[in-house]
Amino acid sequence: MWLAGWQVPGIRAMLKSILGTKVGMTQIFDKTGNVVPVTVVACGPCVVTSVRTKEKDGYTAVQLGYGDRKEKSLTRPYIGYFKKNNVPVKRHLQEFRTADVSGFALGQEIKVDIFKPGDYIDVSGITKGKGFAGGMKRHGFHGGPASHGQSDRARAPGSSGAQGFQRVIKGMRMAGHMGREIVTIQKLEVVAVDNDKNLLLIRGAVPGVNKGIIVINETVKRTKSRPVVQPVAVAAKKKVSAPSPAKAKK
Numbered sequence: 001m002w003l004a005g006w007q008v009p010g011i012r013a014m015l016k017s018i019l020g021t022k023v024g025m026t027q028i029f030d031k032t033g034n035v036v037p038v039t040v041v042a043c044g045p046c047v048v049t050s051v052r053t054k055e056k057d058g059y060t061a062v063q064l065g066y067g068d069r070k071e072k073s074l075t076r077p078y079i080g081y082f083k084k085n086n087v088p089v090k091r092h093l094q095e096f097r098t099a100d101v102s103g104f105a106l107g108q109e110i111k112v113d114i115f116k117p118g119d120y121i122d123v124s125g126i127t128k129g130k131g132f133a134g135g136m137k138r139h140g141f142h143g144g145p146a147s148h149g150q151s152d153r154a155r156a157p158g159s160s161g162a163q164g165f166q167r168v169i170k171g172m173r174m175a176g177h178m179g180r181e182i183v184t185i186q187k188l189e190v191v192a193v194d195n196d197k198n199l200l201l202i203r204g205a206v207p208g209v210n211k212g213i214i215v216i217n218e219t220v221k222r223t224k225s226r227p228v229v230q231p232v233a234v235a236a237k238k239k240v241s242a243p244s245p246a247k248a249k250k
Helices: 075-087 137-138 244-249
Strands: 017-029 035-045 046-052 059-068 090-097 120-126 128-134 176-179 182-194 201-204 213-218
Touching: 017 090, 017 201, 035 046, 035 182, 035 213, 046 075, 046 176, 090 213, 128 137, 137 176
Parallel strands: none
Antiparallel strands: 017 035, 017 213, 035 201, 046 059, 059 090, 120 182, 120 213, 128 176, 182 201
């Protein structure tokens, strides 16, 4: 239920975040007829399940709930939590840090209309799990030579230690579990917003599998272009007249 480890970097001045489900990828045409690849995300509506204040909790944040769930499938602590706040039972909960929480109340709905075409967002999702993978697939190792009798060592990772250490150094790239990691793609453009169907069309690909949970935040990157530096006016140089033929002969 809790999206553990999904931390939103920084404290935003205003909350412009939402939870959603990845539907899949498609393509649309812009006004000039160019094909734009987009990812469709079904966002919200999310419900404010808790409001954290500085006086009571020591920090300010808004907790959003997304996805319906039957009450009988929850444990008693969770049932008591939702009943105490008098909010509907939700499947996923996520906190978002914000500097001002005065405009939020329990039970308030956050819909996809908080975004508009042209906005830039940061999208987080859990990548596809690949299971246990070797060094070549997981880290892109070249493998050993397919000659000199090494028929069974072509995909081996090679030496894992170093002369002098006599042990495997922490952080060594080796075979192991691949995928299923929290990945954030920053500064993606919102191409279209469907308020009736609660759909968000995002340019390009986003991390995660279809029907996976996606966390969308207003980007923390710079979105305004840098001011154009005007060239400095160069003073007109003094024209040098060509020497007269008489002086040239001398």
